[in-house]
Amino acid sequence: MTLPTALTVRFDDARPRAMAVAYEVAAEGLDVLLVRDVLGRFALVVDDHERQVSDGPAAAWAERLTAELQHYAADRPLLLASGLFSADDLLGSERAQPDPLHLPQPGFGSVRLLDNTVVGEDWAQVSTPAPETDGSRTYRTALYGFKGGVGRTTATAVLARHLADQGHIVLVVDLDLESPGVGPLLAGRALLPRHGIVDQLVESAVDNADGLELAALTSYTPRTGQGELWVAPARGRGTEGVAYSYVDKLNRVYADIPGMGFADRLAAAVHACEEAVTREGESGRRPDVVLLDSRAGIHDIAAVTISRMCDLALLFGSDNGQTWSGYGDLFAAWRSSGQARAIREKLRMVASMIPDSPQRPMNAYLESFREHSWECFSVLYDDDVPEADTGRLLPGAFSPSLEDDSAPHHPIPILFEPGLVGLDADSAPGWQDRAFVQAAYRDFLANATLLITADPQTDEGP
Known part of the structure; x- marks a missing residue:
């Protein structure tokens, strides 16, 4: 079904919406890596090494990201680092950048963006x-x-x-x-x-x-x-x-x-x-x-x-x-x-x-x-x-x-x-x-x- 134009999330809408969800997760004291793929779709990688995340909150965050981003949510919108094979390489990527428009807040986890593109990454x-x-x-x-x-x-x-x-x-x-x-x-x-x-x-x-x-x-x-x-x-x-x-x-x-x-x-x-x-x-x-x-x-x-x-x-x-x-x-x-x-x-x-x-x-x-x-x-x-x-x-x-x-x-x-x-x-x-x-x-x-x-x-x- 095609969504009405007024409700359709476009490319320019997706990043601020994804960032908003990422900061909701970070407010729980968890470090978050927001990953955008070459088509512009977002997934949240939550670092749960220091603190276990139960199925209920994880499912709620995934559902929220999907609802907010629509077509710009990844097929697997939320990933826990503990379940990834190479989580340390991903979380430690030098290409991941903090959001420059937000200052860290006490008690919050960090939020970083890893942006994957076909061309133009060197900018x-x-x-x-x-x-x-x-x-x-x-x-x-x-x-x-x-x-x-x-x-x-x-x-x-x-x-x-x-x-x-x-x-x-x-x-x-x-x-x-x-x-x-x-x-x-x-x-x-x-x-x-x-x-x-x-x-x-x-x-x-x-x-x-x-x-x-x-x-x-x-x-x-x-x-x-x-x-x-x-x-x-x-x-x-x-x-x-x-x-x-x-x-x-x-x-x-x-x-x-x-x-x-x-x-x-x-x-x-x-x-x-x-x-x-x-x-x-x-x-x-x-x-x-x-x-x-x-x-x-x-x-x-x-x-x-x-x-x-x-x-x-x-x-x-x-x-x-x-x-x-x-x-x-x-x-x-x-x-x-x-x-x-x-x-x-x-x-x-x-x-x-x-x-x-x-x-x-x-x-x-x-x-x-x-x-x-x-x-x-x-x-x-x-x-x-x-x-x-x-x-x-x-x-x-x-x-x-x-x-x-x-x-x-x-x-x-x-x-x-x-x-x-x-x-x-x-x-x-x-x-x-x-x-x-x-x-x-x-x-x-x-x-x-x-x-x-x-x-x-x-x-x-x-």
């Missing part, structure tokens, strides 16, 4: 890259736009040359596999290495990655003479006389292999490119700055790049509804997964392609952008929290004001320049040195360089 697995085994530090910066067409790839190329001019060993890795572009923009097609990121992902899956040519030193000569600019493209130039089956490779790169998921495979591919620079460069120096040109959208590549692989994420956007709706969904996911505090301080908005016209002056545009950005970021900032003893509201630990120019929401500007639309580096050599390009990117280069070369972990540059 909620936030971490900071670790130093290399020799103690050296490579500072990785992701450049990401929720939507394409915001000038992210061009900005990556401009920033890469600027950082090389400062004396850094810079590696640019093109992770926009479905729409590769930064490789040819920096090196030209003839100077690309024979292999690309897709080759590393495909060949490593069958233990055949030795000897790949993954990174190439560009022909750019940095002004200081100390820097180097390398590129690791998504698509290599291939081998003469052999067809380069890019689409066939791309269709296989996202597969997990035994013992290694896609996130680990992508991280290993980037590491292999960094090692190639160290091995093949005349100086023998490893890259100290890596720029990751990420795929747009809420995609697994962007998830891994931002959440797990970078120290800084520059988020590109325009002041329109699509930008703020998209970032709003992403920020809400970080908040609900409990990762807001881990992710927010390595984010920074970039206002790209800023117009300056009588209809919309630049200053008015930036003011509007900043206000919308602050509203969007507010879900990641600390709300007032109740004091443990008195319940009195105290200000959160990280609540930047609208005017705080060092806060994640404060936009770094890039001016719109029509001369950059449809740019082809092969037919426009020296394009980055032109006056209109330097004017458009002046503030962006100054601010991004400061963020990248002043490592917040040490207050020193890389």
